[in-house]
Amino acid sequence: MNIGEIARRAGVSRSTVSYALTGRRPVSEATRRRIQAIIDELGYRPNAAARALKEGRTRTIGLVVPPAGRRLTDLQLGFVASVVDAAARADLDVLLSPSGGEHERSFERVVTGRRVDGVIVMEIRLEDDRVTRLRHGGLPFVGIGRTADPGDMSWVDVDYDTLIARCVHHLADLGHRHVALVNRNADLVAAGYGPGHRAQEGFARAVAERGLHGTQVCCGDDARSGQACAGRLLAERPELTAIATINEAAVAGMYHALSLAGLAVPGDFSIAGVAARHWAESLHPPLTAADVPADELGAQAVELLIQRIADPATPHRHLLVAPPISLRGTTAPAPSRR
Amino acid sequence: MNIGEIARRAGVSRSTVSYALTGRRPVSEATRRRIQAIIDELGYRPNAAARALKEGRTRTIGLVVPPAGRRLTDLQLGFVASVVDAAARADLDVLLSPSGGEHERSFERVVTGRRVDGVIVMEIRLEDDRVTRLRHGGLPFVGIGRTADPGDMSWVDVDYDTLIARCVHHLADLGHRHVALVNRNADLVAAGYGPGHRAQEGFARAVAERGLHGTQVCCGDDARSGQACAGRLLAERPELTAIATINEAAVAGMYHALSLAGLAVPGDFSIAGVAARHWAESLHPPLTAADVPADELGAQAVELLIQRIADPATPHRHLLVAPPISLRGTTAPAPSRR
DNA sequence: TTGTAGGCGTTATCAG
C-alpha cells in the first residue's frame, strides 16, 4: 500500500495525493475528498522510512538510558516517563537505547546510523565518553545531567550540590552536630556519576561552614543495602543523629535499621534528602526532601532538544533546578543526648 | 557521508562497498580491507532509513506501554527492562509508544506507519482494541498479557488465576478462614484488566473450594492507597486474618495500616501475593509471594515476536507461567482468636 | 488546479 496505489485508485497523480496529505499546495475540494475517502478505506499511512529518507529527518529522538540490568530509580523512571510524554505531545517517537556494558552496539546504531534526529542522554558522568562521541558525531543532544565541563553542551540538571548543602544547613539549624551523607552505590560514584560527586562537595562545604562532624558513605540503590548501610553507620558512629541522602531507594531500609536500633524518626534521628516527590510521599514516614520536578526537567530536555534539532547553531542552554525542601516530618531538633 | 562517497574514495562501485559491508557476496580481501579502512577513517554507517526503505524492514520493534501519566509498577518496569535488553541482544532497537488517553497518535504512528517490524503490547485487557487494530493492520505482535479469547494471538502471561488460588490454599492450610483479595486499582479492573479479573476468579474458586469467607477490594497502586485500603478492610471486617494480593505497590501501605492497628505480620495477620522478586524482597518484612520472572517473560516475548516477524504464518505460541510461591515469612498459622 | 520527473541512500539483479 503506497502513495502510487492511492493515486491510481483516485485517478490522480502521486504528487496530488502527496499534496492533499501535506497541504503544501492547494488541491481542489472535490479531489481532496475523493483521495481522503480512498485513504480512509484502505487505511493508508505514508511509509516512515521513505519519508525519513527524503526529508533527511526521522521525527524520532533517542533516549539513552542506564543499562537495563541495573534497576532504574523512581526518579529515573520519572524522567523516562516525562520525556516520552513530552515527545508524544510534539509528535515525536522515542527510541530507547540502553548504554554501557554490553550494549555498545545499540548506542552506536542509534547515534551514528541517523536513526534519530537527536538524543537525550540520562545519567551523565563527569567525564562521559558518550558525550564525547555525540559531540564528535555532530548529532544534537541534551543531557539530563552534565559533565565536569558543561559549558559546551545543553543540559537540564538538579543542583545536588546546593540541595545537599541545604539539607545539612537545615539539620545544623536543628542542632545536629554529627551527620552522614548516604550516597548512591559505590560503582556509580567511582565511575564519576555527577550527582554523587556534587552531593559530596555540597556536603563537605556545608559541614565545614557549620563546623559539623561529617561522614560520607556509598550505599547500594535498594532497601536492603540501605538497611545494611545505616546499621553499619550506627554501629561505627554511635554519636550520629542525622543523615542527608540522595539515595531514595535506600531510605526505607534506613528507616528499618533505625527502628531495629530503637531509634525513632524524627525524635531520635533525622533524615533529609533529595527524591522524587511521589517516592518521598509514599515512604513511611514521608521523607523531608527536595522534590525533584522530573516532569518539568524531562519536558524541558525535550524542548531544548527540539530547538537544537531545528537549529544546531543555536547557543547551548542549561537548566539547573534547586527545588525547595518540603518538610514532611523526618527532621526534628537533635536529641539532647543519646 | 554515504555509500557513494566511500565507493569513490576506495575507487570501487557502490555495490562493492555494500557487499563488503554485508558480506552477501565475495569481495577480494585487498579491496575489502581498503574499503574498511576508509569506513573506519570516516566513521561511516549505513543510513537506517534508506536501508529500511530498500529492505522493507526497520530492525526495530515497538513496545506499547501503559500511558506515561500512570506510574509503572515495579513489575512492569521489569518487563520494559527485559524487553529492551533482549531486543538489544538481537540487534533490534525499541521504539516506545505510550498508549491510551491522549496518545492515540503515537500508537497509530508506530503501528501503521511501518515504523516497526512488530510490536509488543503490555497490559492487555480482556477486550483490547489495540489488539483488534494490530490484527486488522496485519502487523506481527505479541502480548505481555492476553485477551479473553487468547487463541489467535501470541502472548506470554502470568497465571494470576492459579497463583492467587494457590495463595488462598496456602492461607487456608494455615487455618485462615477470613481472607481478602486486594486487587489493582478500580479503574484498571473496570477497564477489563486481565490479571485483575483472573485473580478474582482464582480467588473466588479457591475460597469456595475451601469454604472460606472471602472479600474482594480494589486498591490504588501505591503505598498510600494500600494503607487506606487495609485500614478500611480491618475496620469493616474485624474477623479478617489474611490478605492475598496482586498489588505489589500497595503492600508497604498495608503493612503500615496493620502495624497501626496493632497487628503483627505474620503473628496476627498473614499476607501472600504475586510480585516481582526484587520488590518482594525489598519490603519489610519480605513478602511471601509468587515471584514473577519478568526477565524470562520479556525475553520470551521478544523471541516470539522475532519468530512471528520472520514467518507471520507460523502458528501462535503462548507461554503461561505459574512460578512457585516463595515463603519469606509473611504467612503463619491463623491466630487462635482476636 | 494538476502532472512529470528526479533524487534521498541502499540493496539486489543482471552483466561483464
Next chain:
DNA sequence: CTGATAACGCCTACAA
C-alpha cells in the same frame, strides 16, 4: 571478483 542500474516510497521543484 566487480560495475552499472533499477527499484524501495516519498516529497518537491518545474511545467503545464
